[in-house]
Amino acid sequence: MRGAVLHAPGDVRVEDRADPRIEAPTDAIIRVSAACVCGSDLWPYRGIQTMDGPAPMGHEYVGIVEEVGSEVTGVRPGQFVVGSFWASDNTCEICLSGYQSGCVHRVGMGSLGSQAEYLRVPLADGTLVATPEVPPAELIPSYLAASDVLGTGWFAAVAAEAGPGKTVAVVGDGAVGLLGVLAAKQLGAERIIAVSRHESRQKLALDFGATDLVTSRGEEGVARVKELTGGLGAHSVIEAVGTQESMTQAIRSARAGGHVGFVGVTHDVSLSGLEMFWSLVHLHGGPAPVRRFLPELMELIGNRTIDPGRVFDLELPLEQAAEGYRAMDERRAVKALLHP
Amino acid sequence: MRGAVLHAPGDVRVEDRADPRIEAPTDAIIRVSAACVCGSDLWPYRGIQTMDGPAPMGHEYVGIVEEVGSEVTGVRPGQFVVGSFWASDNTCEICLSGYQSGCVHRVGMGSLGSQAEYLRVPLADGTLVATPEVPPAELIPSYLAASDVLGTGWFAAVAAEAGPGKTVAVVGDGAVGLLGVLAAKQLGAERIIAVSRHESRQKLALDFGATDLVTSRGEEGVARVKELTGGLGAHSVIEAVGTQESMTQAIRSARAGGHVGFVGVTHDVSLSGLEMFWSLVHLHGGPAPVRRFLPELMELIGNRTIDPGRVFDLELPLEQAAEGYRAMDERRAVKALLHP
Numbered sequence: 001m002r003g004a005v006l007h008a009p010g011d012v013r014v015e016d017r018a019d020p021r022i023e024a025p026t027d028a029i030i031r032v033s034a035a036c037v038c039g040s041d042l043w044p045y046r047g048i049q050t051m052d053g054p055a056p057m058g059h060e061y062v063g064i065v066e067e068v069g070s071e072v073t074g075v076r077p078g079q080f081v082v083g084s085f086w087a088s089d090n091t092c093e094i095c096l097s098g099y100q101s102g103c104v105h106r107v108g109m110g111s112l113g114s115q116a117e118y119l120r121v122p123l124a125d126g127t128l129v130a131t132p133e134v135p136p137a138e139l140i141p142s143y144l145a146a147s148d149v150l151g152t153g154w155f156a157a158v159a160a161e162a163g164p165g166k167t168v169a170v171v172g173d174g175a176v177g178l179l180g181v182l183a184a185k186q187l188g189a190e191r192i193i194a195v196s197r198h199e200s201r202q203k204l205a206l207d208f209g210a211t212d213l214v215t216s217r218g219e220e221g222v223a224r225v226k227e228l229t230g231g232l233g234a235h236s237v238i239e240a241v242g243t244q245e246s247m248t249q250a251i252r253s254a255r256a257g258g259h260v261g262f263v264g265v266t267h268d269v270s271l272s273g274l275e276m277f278w279s280l281v282h283l284h285g286g287p288a289p290v291r292r293f294l295p296e297l298m299e300l301i302g303n304r305t306i307d308p309g310r311v312f313d314l315e316l317p318l319e320q321a322a323e324g325y326r327a328m329d330e331r332r333a334v335k336a337l338l339h340p
Numbered sequence: 341m342r343g344a345v346l347h348a349p350g351d352v353r354v355e356d357r358a359d360p361r362i363e364a365p366t367d368a369i370i371r372v373s374a375a376c377v378c379g380s381d382l383w384p385y386r387g388i389q390t391m392d393g394p395a396p397m398g399h400e401y402v403g404i405v406e407e408v409g410s411e412v413t414g415v416r417p418g419q420f421v422v423g424s425f426w427a428s429d430n431t432c433e434i435c436l437s438g439y440q441s442g443c444v445h446r447v448g449m450g451s452l453g454s455q456a457e458y459l460r461v462p463l464a465d466g467t468l469v470a471t472p473e474v475p476p477a478e479l480i481p482s483y484l485a486a487s488d489v490l491g492t493g494w495f496a497a498v499a500a501e502a503g504p505g506k507t508v509a510v511v512g513d514g515a516v517g518l519l520g521v522l523a524a525k526q527l528g529a530e531r532i533i534a535v536s537r538h539e540s541r542q543k544l545a546l547d548f549g550a551t552d553l554v555t556s557r558g559e560e561g562v563a564r565v566k567e568l569t570g571g572l573g574a575h576s577v578i579e580a581v582g583t584q585e586s587m588t589q590a591i592r593s594a595r596a597g598g599h600v601g602f603v604g605v606t607h608d609v610s611l612s613g614l615e616m617f618w619s620l621v622h623l624h625g626g627p628a629p630v631r632r633f634l635p636e637l638m639e640l641i642g643n644r645t646i647d648p649g650r651v652f653d654l655e656l657p658l659e660q661a662a663e664g665y666r667a668m669d670e671r672r673a674v675k676a677l678l679h680p
Contacts, residue, residue, distance in 0.1 A: 093572060094596050102596025102620045104572075232433060232444075247613060256434050256442025257629075266613030273587060273609025277602070277626045280442045286620040289597075 056113025396453025525549025
């Protein structure tokens with residue numbers, strides 16, 4: 001089969017890879033309907049995250065089940081399925097508490113490489129959720145978004161305790177931040193302040209439910225959020241970048257007793273214990289337990305309540321994956337969808 | 341009046357101070373029935389926290405109302421009152437959300453010095469809670485504990501979401517940690533693991549409701565908590581020290597999706613963003629909003645459900661305050677009560 005492989009920073013190639021096969025009786029093989037490039041794929045692409053030799057790429061996927069292992073009972077060949085970027089058993093104590101991304105048997109899908117024609121999904125019963133029927137093509141991007149960016153933005157909004165009566169600030173205008181806006185809106189937030197300096201992203205944020213825009217970052221961004229919230233700060237802050245500046249901005253934008261939900265991968269970020277202490281904020285985040293939210297999100301997509309697929313502003317054949325990486329790296333695209 | 345003043349690290353003297361007087365119509369003056377020395381008083385006493393010249397000491401207090409300002413309607417002369425170590429209006433949006441320690445008008449009581457015969461309490465209506473009648477002498481230590489250490493341990497347990505079915509680990513065996521054990525027990529925790537290497541503190545922890553003891557700190561302490569929790573870590577962890585080691589131990593002792601409530605003043609503590617990310621824990625803490633819990637705690641003390649005053653293992657006349665500091669600094673005493 002064909003699949004994307006990162007050989008070195010900046011060097012993504014689509015090449016022949018071995019067809020995946022059932023390795024454990026709990027595996028499934030899916031034919032990938034669509035995959036995409038994630039902001040976190042840019043870490044190794046930019047050389048910020050080191051790599052040991054060529055690596056298959058991609059951890060977001062939707063597809064049609066081709067084959068299942070002998071112990072798989074929850075999905076069957078021919079079904080359209082969505083899975084999280086973590087494979088999880090969905091039966092351990094951690095999964096049952098809603099933290100499937102901390103599953104004691106979790107497998108990171110990134111190591112298997114979903115930017116390909118076929119994909120092996122471990123722990124298929126715990127990981128995959130099928131739609132009632134194969135959906136029309138126009139819904140594919142939204143289901144694909146559910147696999148990571150929507151689920152991650154949703155988790156950030158839940159971690160930030162976005163809800164009725166709340167003012168939510170969103171730091172980060174990538175796909176996750178934009179879908180954090182959508183999630184906050186769906187969760188009933190009263191006011192949603194999107195931090196963005198990019199016109200096209202601002203527009204999407206407004207379409208997704210943002211009520212206010214802040215165009216400054218850092219301390220100026222904090223000051224603007226405070227101005228908009230009677231000097232107190234937001235009840236809920238979504239952090240969807242993962243830098244020192246964005247985390248600091250997020251924590252300082254929250255009021256005493258407020259909640260910060262952070263989902264940006266916090267490379268090289270250090271938090272002052274004393275600042276956390278005096279801030280009185282709640283901090284929660286990490287790799288999103290997307291599986292917790294998948295059934296609900298897939299229903300909202302299926303009945304066309306939400307349209308998260310709009311974050312894909314570039315669609316390419318899998319063979320042109322390298323252009324998808326380049327476009328996102330250069331911020332020409334918010335998120336690139338790949339058709340195998 | 342007589343009052344304790346810190347002149348330099350290690351140099352606490354009880355000397356004549358000006359009698360406090362009503363300065364604002366919202367003030368009250370109380371005759372202090374009992375005050376005490378806090379673990380946080382040891383920071384400047386040990387020279388770890390710098391000071392600008394001599395400072396009156398103490399922020400924990402119970403007493404009899406002597407005089408109230410013209411706008412005070414909630415308490416009256418002759419009543420026995422307990423107040424938090426933060427004076428708060430209890431009417432602002434932050435107070436109403438339960439974060440009185442983040443009140444927009446808050447005043448730190450430490451600057452006023454409760455280790456004295458009399459004390460001015462700002463924002464008396466928002467800060468002080470009166471008992472139905474003047475309590476018997478044997479309950480005074482427990483009411484005094486409510487002013488800070490009990491309220492702080494309780495907040496830590498609430499922040500850690502201690503409750504039915506939960507396993508709670510408590511890092512720190514000072515008065516706050518021990519009362520965190522008591523709080524977790526009252527909140528219905530199923531299992532309470534106290535981390536302590538001191539026999540007398542272990543005994544008090546067991547009396548307060550601890551079900552397990554861990555005697556190792558750092559990574560060994562983390563490993564012991566994991567062993568006791570099927571490899572997963574505790575659902576809830578109370579951090580009541582404030583050092584790099586104790587915060588790290590607390591975060592690593594919690595399971596994915598678990599909650600860490602931290603109330604130790606985190607001097608010189610730095611948290612790795614990436615470790616927080618992968619831990620999937622909830623982190624919440626800071627200066628405890630004791631006022632939120634005071635009515636409930638005072639009722640539990642008044643009806644003798646709890647006996648938090650047992651953390652005072654040294655009682656001294658105010659004139660011997662210096663010995664109270666020495667005994668706590670040398671860990672000869674858990675907590676010293678001072679009688680003016």
